[in-house]
Amino acid sequence: MENNFKSGFVTLIGRPNVGKSTLMNKLIGQKIAITSNKPQTTRGKIQTILTTENSQIVFLDTPGIHQPRHKLGEYMVNVAEKTLKDVDIVLWLVEPEVFIGAGERYIAERLAEVKTPVILVINKMDTVKKEDLLVVIDAYSKLRKFEAIIPISAFTGDNTKSLLDKINEMLPVGPKYFSEETVTDQPERQIVAELVREQALRQLDKEIPHGIAVVLDQMVKRPDKDFYDIEVTIICEKDSHKGIIIGKQGAMLKSIGTFARREIQNLLNAKVNLQIWVKVRKDWRDSDIQLKNFGYDKKNV
Numbered sequence: 001m002e003n004n005f006k007s008g009f010v011t012l013i014g015r016p017n018v019g020k021s022t023l024m025n026k027l028i029g030q031k032i033a034i035t036s037n038k039p040q041t042t043r044g045k046i047q048t049i050l051t052t053e054n055s056q057i058v059f060l061d062t063p064g065i066h067q068p069r070h071k072l073g074e075y076m077v078n079v080a081e082k083t084l085k086d087v088d089i090v091l092w093l094v095e096p097e098v099f100i101g102a103g104e105r106y107i108a109e110r111l112a113e114v115k116t117p118v119i120l121v122i123n124k125m126d127t128v129k130k131e132d133l134l135v136v137i138d139a140y141s142k143l144r145k146f147e148a149i150i151p152i153s154a155f156t157g158d159n160t161k162s163l164l165d166k167i168n169e170m171l172p173v174g175p176k177y178f179s180e181e182t183v184t185d186q187p188e189r190q191i192v193a194e195l196v197r198e199q200a201l202r203q204l205d206k207e208i209p210h211g212i213a214v215v216l217d218q219m220v221k222r223p224d225k226d227f228y229d230i231e232v233t234i235i236c237e238k239d240s241h242k243g244i245i246i247g248k249q250g251a252m253l254k255s256i257g258t259f260a261r262r263e264i265q266n267l268l269n270a271k272v273n274l275q276i277w278v279k280v281r282k283d284w285r286d287s288d289i290q291l292k293n294f295g296y297d298k299k300n301v
C-alpha cells in the first residue's frame with residue numbers, strides 16, 4: 001500500500017576505520033564507497049539509496065570523526081558532524097572493544113547534542129568470541145540510551161539483516177525521494193577517481209596515502225564499444241612521495257593501475273585503458289584553493 005511507504009535518512013558515523021564504508025556497500029549490495037585499513041579513507045559525504053517494495057533508505061557514509069590536524073581534516077570532521085541533526089537515524093559503529101576511549105567519548109558528546117535516535121552497531125563481530133561481545137554490549141549500554149545495540153560483521157554480512165529490519169521498523173512514513181534505479185549521488189567519474197585512490201591507499205605505506213588526491217583528467221567511451229580510455233592524475237605533497245608512488249622502474253604505479261583498472265571495469269561493466277600520471281603540489285592539504293581544485297569544497301558540506 002503506497003500510503004504506508006516508509007523512507008528516511010540514515011547516517012553512519014564512528015571513528016575512522018571501524019568499517020562504515022564496508023557496511024554501507026554491504027547493505028546496498030554494491031561497491032560505491034572505497035575502503036581500506038588506513039584511517040580517513042572516506043573524505044566526503046557519500047549518499048547511497050536502498051529501495052525495496054515497502055521502504056527507501058538513504059544512507060550517508062561520512063568521514064570518521066576525529067581531531068582535525070589540517071584543513072582537509074577540518075573539512076572531513078565538519079562533514080560528519082553536520083549530518084547528525086538532519087537525519088532520521090544515526091548508526092554509530094564501534095569496534096568490539098570493551099575499553100571506551102577518548103574517540104568514542106567525543107562522539108558520545110556530539111550525539112548528546114542532538115535528539116536523533118541512535119543504533120549502536122558493534123562491527124567486526126567475526127573477530128571476537130561471543131562472550132567477549134556480551135561484555136562490550138554491557139559497557140556501551142552504560143554509556144547512553146540506544147534504540148538498539150546490534151553486533152554485526154560488515155565483512156561477512158552476519159546479522160546485517162537484523163540491522164536492516166530495525167532500521168525499517170524505525171523509519172517514518174514518507175515519500176520515495178529517489179527513483180528506484182538511483183543507487184548513489186556519486187557521479188561515475190568521481191567513483192572512478194576514488195577507485196584509483198583506494199588502490200594507492202591499500203598499496204602504499206603509512207603517511208603517503210593521506211597526502212594524495214586523485215583527479216580524473218578524462219574519461220572517453222570509444223564509439224560503439226564497451227571500452228573506455230581513462231586518464232587520472234595522482235597529486236602528492238613531496239618529490240620523495242612521487243618517487244615512492246611510481247616505484248622502482250614504475251612497479252608501484254603499475255600495480256596500483258592493474259588493481260584499479262580491475263575495479264573500474266567492474267563498475268563500468270566495460271573494458272578500460274587506464275593511464276595514471278603523478279604530480280607534486282606542495283602542502284595542498286592546507287591550501288583552500290587546492291582543496292577546492294581537488295573536490296573538497298567547504299561550500300558543499
Ligand SMILES: Nc1nc2c(ncn2[C@@H]2O[C@H](COP(=O)(O)OP(=O)(O)O)[C@@H](O)[C@H]2O)c(=O)[nH]1
Pocket residue numbers: 014015016017018019020021022023034035036037038039040041042064123124125126127152153154155156
Ligand atoms: N574483520 C573485519 N574487518 C572489517 C569489517 N568491516 C570492515 N573491516 C575492515 O576494516 C577496515 C576499514 O574499513 P572501512 O570500511 O574503510 O572503514 P571506515 O573508515 O569506517 O569507512 C578495512 O580494512 C575493512 O576491510 C568486519 O566486519 N570484520
Ligand SMILES: [Mg+2]
Pocket residue numbers: 020021022033034035041042061062063
Ligand atoms: Mg569510510
